[in-house]
Structure formats: structure tokens, C-alpha cells
Amino acid sequence: MELVNGMSDQELIESVLKGNTACYRGIVLKYQQQVFRICIGFTHCNEDAEDLCQEAFMQAFCSLKGFKFQSAFSTWLYRIAVNACLNFKRKAASHKTYLQGGTLDEIDRTLNIKHAGRADDYIVFEKEIAARLHSAIAGLPGKQRVAFILSRYEKLPQKEIAAMLDTTTGAVEQLLQRANEHLRKKLRGFYEENVK
Amino acid sequence: MKELENKEFEELIGRIIEAEREIPVDPLLAERVMTTLLREPEKRPVSPFYVRLFPYFVKAACIVAALVSGVYLGTLSPAGGGYQDNSGQLALHDGYIEGLDVLLNE
Numbered sequence: 001m002e003l004v005n006g007m008s009d010q011e012l013i014e015s016v017l018k019g020n021t022a023c024y025r026g027i028v029l030k031y032q033q034q035v036f037r038i039c040i041g042f043t044h045c046n047e048d049a050e051d052l053c054q055e056a057f058m059q060a061f062c063s064l065k066g067f068k069f070q071s072a073f074s075t076w077l078y079r080i081a082v083n084a085c086l087n088f089k090r091k092a093a094s095h096k097t098y099l100q101g102g103t104l105d106e107i108d109r110t111l112n113i114k115h116a117g118r119a120d121d122y123i124v125f126e127k128e129i130a131a132r133l134h135s136a137i138a139g140l141p142g143k144q145r146v147a148f149i150l151s152r153y154e155k156l157p158q159k160e161i162a163a164m165l166d167t168t169t170g171a172v173e174q175l176l177q178r179a180n181e182h183l184r185k186k187l188r189g190f191y192e193e194n195v196k
Numbered sequence: 197m198k199e200l201e202n203k204e205f206e207e208l209i210g211r212i213i214e215a216e217r218e219i220p221v222d223p224l225l226a227e228r229v230m231t232t233l234l235r236e237p238e239k240r241p242v243s244p245f246y247v248r249l250f251p252y253f254v255k256a257a258c259i260v261a262a263l264v265s266g267v268y269l270g271t272l273s274p275a276g277g278g279y280q281d282n283s284g285q286l287a288l289h290d291g292y293i294e295g296l297d298v299l300l301n302e
Binding site for chain 1 (some may be wrong): 202204205208209211212213215216217219220221222225226228229230232233234
């Protein structure tokens, strides 16, 4: 377990609960990138992901008293982040304010660096695939989407995903297989039309 | 036309997701969280000791107030203007005695 200022998660949490709020900074610094990646997986938008990340840490802080150390703190925190993202998506869908493709510029920049020297057409093609992938991920059924994002964006082991979803590792494996199949179907048409 | 094989699919989405995974979080996020937490103390999971002890302070103050007022009221005479001495007998205050003297002298 990674220690922050020589303190474990449990020590940091106990210190926060004793009233030493400043110790919470250590927890935020330790998990912010992981929580952010989960939020990016749901929103594909930097600004929204940062807002959700902040919201997740605030919610975790307020509920810290309820954390009983029965699971890893990260599992508990990721579950809060996932719930915040799902609520956000639900609200965004009802208000129709959700703008897709927020991270496409970032992807574009990264792909430009990685594919330096490759034809511009190829980069445009991958950017289009990225937009279609985002849309396909958003279209996945609830548990498949959560399992896929936790597995691909945060690279969590199936055991941890199973703990978060209150299910078995076998069920998670099935969810991931179905999610991959669903996404492949969605991307197949465009890919086959454009790649000769 | 080229079919999207499993391997190509994995590579394709792997590259896209990896590009998103590389996006760094705002380094000021922790500062923002901490500023919000310190600005909104009601969101703290535990209150400072003086907030936690506040109900006890109130109870203690009420008990003291009740005792003081009880003692004070207990010393007042039900006849109005008098008070009870330690023996519990009604005693007359100076003003009443002075008035009595005036009447007797008349």
C-alpha cells in the first residue's frame, strides 16, 4: 500500500475523523488521477470530469464516517465516483445539455504526437473512431458500461470490479465480453467502410 | 473491404483509451477540494470540539440558570416585598418597617 507522508489510508482517514481536515489533502493527492480517469471514461470531457472528481471527493469526505474499513478505501471511493458520474449522465440526459467529444482535442493532440509522420487522413479517421467509440460506450447498458470503464480506463482487476458491482468475477468477465462485442459491432461498419 | 478483427479492434480502442488516460488531472484539484471543505464546515464529517460540546454547554447553562433562578425566586416572599430568612419565617424588609413606624408614631 502506498503511504502518504508515511501514513496509510487508514491512518489518514482516522486522522481526518478526529478533526484534522488537512490530512484529507493526502487522500485527494493520492487518488485524484485514478478518480479523474474514471470520470473521463464516463464524460469524455475534461471540465466535466474535473467537476465530478471534485464532487466525488467532497461526497467521500462527507460520508467518511460511514466507511468501516470492510473494503479497500479505493474501492469505496471509486464507487462514489461511479455513482456521481451516473447521476451526472442521468441529469445531463434529462436536461439535454451534455456535449459529446470534449476530449477529442486531447486525443487528437496525443495521436498527432504518436503518429507523427503518418498521413493526416489516418489521424482524422482515428478521431472519428474515437467519437464513435465515446458514443458507443455511452450506449452500453448500465453494468456493462461501468465494468468496461473501470477495466479499460482505470485498469482495475476483475476481482475489484466485482466487489464494486456486488457480483462475481465470472459475471464481470461476461459483462466485459458483451461490452466488447457491442462496441465492436458499433465500430465495425465505419471501420470496414474506411479501411480497405 | 477489411473486416474489423478482434486484434485490430483491441489495438484501435486501446490507442484511443490510452490517449484519454494520459490526460493529466488539474494539479490544483486538491487545493480546490480543500478550499471548499474549509469554506463549508457543515460538510465536515466531524465538527470541531467546541461544536460537538455545544449541546452540553447549553444544558449546563440551563441547569445553572434554573438553580440560580430557583434560589432567587425561593428567597422572594409570596407576600410581596418580603423574603424568607434561613428559618423559613417571613421577614419584613426595611421599607415596610419604616412605614409601620410612621403609622405607629401617628
